[in-house]
Amino acid sequence: MNTLWEFLSMQDANVRFVTIGSVLLAASSAVVGCFTVLRKRALVGDAVAHAVLPGVCLAFLLTGQKNPIIMLLGSFITGWLAVVVMDIITSKSRIKEDTAIGLVLSVFFGIGILLLTAIQHSGNEQQSGLDKFLFGSAAALVGQDLYTFGAVALLLLLSVVLLYKEFKLISFDTNYARTIGLPVKRLELLLTTLTVLAVVVGIQSVGVVLMSAMLITPAAAARFWTDRLGAMVIIAAAMSAVCGAAGAFVSFTAPAMPTGPWIVMLLSLLAIMSFLLAPSKGLLSRFLSQRRVRRQMLRENILKTLFHLGEPTGEYQQSYSKTQILARRQLPLRRMQTQLQTLSRQGFVVKDTQGWALTPAGKKEAQRVVRLHRLWELYLTEYLQVASDHVHEDAESIEHVLTPELEKRLEELLDYPTADPHKTTIPQQTS
Incomplete structure (x- = not known):
């Protein structure tokens, strides 16, 4: 209890930086990830996450120091370049998107590892800790990092709030958005830019290897709990924020435990629980x-x-x-x-x-089921030209789900029949 109280009181500035930074990074990534998932571009986030590594290395090689703003800019440039290359490959060749994602991911990540290895053998004293971008090191966040990444996270959240309706429309119905005059290409470009930014700010916390989980997992988990985009965004952000704070708490109480992987582990646990226990959509x-x-x-x-x-x-x-x-x-x-x-x-x-x-009530209910069965058999025979000796099994399945509205529509369509294809009487509806 004393440990929890000490954690909540945030007397240590480093604990405060790590916790606030983890919450901001996790929540902003989850919000952008919702639109990435809905647009079926989940793997793009993974490719971008691996493509930012060469940007980090190039920024360090050009400046000779680990300036967070410069590294953020370098990461953004190579992450954006990866997206452009994927689009060019898919539009200018016969290569499918999944193959293009695999190519870009492996090539950019390979270049990043090559540059990182060269830096580690360069003898530059400033290169210490640069490899943390591979697996993340939220505990290394300091005040300057927090201001930089916090500003980017707030920019992501503000952009989604201001353009929520437009992003929602292009995520569900691009053709309609184009019909009503929305600049679809620009909006898609902006949404892609926000995705790259979300990945760039997140690598400091969880690294390039696990960043796609920060982007996709909370959105996938939230999708099980609601059919409304607004609620999905809020649930995903809340899940990520809680897991970000919890990951920082675990790292604070057990210094040997890294923050980023724990955030991902907790998010994965929530996703599994959502998959199993969510109402209406959960497995249970x-x-x-x-x-x-x-x-x-x-x-x-x-x-x-x-x-x-x-x-x-x-x-x-x-x-x-x-x-x-x-x-x-x-x-x-x-x-x-x-x-x-x-x-x-x-x-x-x-x-x-x-x-x-x-009983009389049982006879009425049985008569309803038999009536629906024979009406459906007649419909299959007359309108779908199915042989009368092949309609029974189909009618056996559909009779249990036909609603009163469909029953009425079938009667009207079939002109209120009295016999099914086998010349068996169709029971009349009783009040």
């Missing part, structure tokens, strides 16, 4: 939803089977044993027994000494 939620749908389909199939058994005689409330139900339709026995109990609790079936029978 989808599994539960699919299980509910499968159970509902099984219950409707049981009701439909009981309806079919009573259809020849018109005695829909007659009782039928499990053996008779299984003889009519192959169903998993244990699950059928469970769902019969559920249908009984819902008031759709009743059990007596002879077996199971439909």
Whole structure:
């Protein structure tokens, strides 16, 4: 508790610099990363992250010192050049974008490693710590670095706020944006520039190797929690800010632990949790939803089977044993027994000494499912020219998801039919 309080009080200036810098870098990268992900250019960020290394090395070779502003400028130039080269390769040749990204990433990163090796053997005393740009060293942030990177981070956030609507439009519908007169090329150019800037300011914290994770991971995680871009941007920025502060805290309490990799690790943990636990889109939620749908389909199939058994005689409330139900339709026995109990609790079936029978409410529900099945069979036969002996399986799948609106539309389209392709009566809708 004392350690946490000391951390929160920020008495150490270095702790303050590291924490604020990590939060700003993480949040600004996440905001820009949202648009990168939506535009399906996630790998471009990775290529740019590796392409900034030669810019760092060239800036040092030209100045002989590790001036953060000069290195920022050198990183930006080579990162931007990498984007231009990728665009030229894809537009002027038959090489696809993914191949162009791989080429640019490997070539630029190779040049950067070559220059870095030459610098390390040059004997220049100022080169100490330059290799930190490979893996990042947030703990090395000082006041001057914080002002420089903080200004760039605020510029990124301000640009997104001011041009939010325009960026949103070109991310989802470029053709419409072009139709209403927006300067799409300039906006894309600006968004690419912001992406390069986000990568450039982030390498000080996590390095070129992990920078793409700072750009992409929070956006990918936030995408699981919402369908709205505004909320996605806020969630991604909040996740990154929290992980940035947490990474600085881990580094403060355990000096041997690097800040940047811990930020990425925490972001990755949040992404995994989002993938598993997010409502509606998470793996667990989808599994539960699919299980509910499968159970509902099984219950409707049981009701439909009981309806079919009573259809020849018109005695829909007659009782039928499990053996008779299984003889009519192959169903998993244990699950059928469970769902019969559920249908009984819902008031759709009743059990007596002879077996199971439909209640009036159950007959109405079964009749609805049978009606949808036969309407869809007729639609497939008449409008899609599917042979009548091939429509049953398709109708089996669709009957469970047809809404009342679609049912009404089918009736109108088919001119209120009374029989399906097999000349079987289509049950009429009951009120």
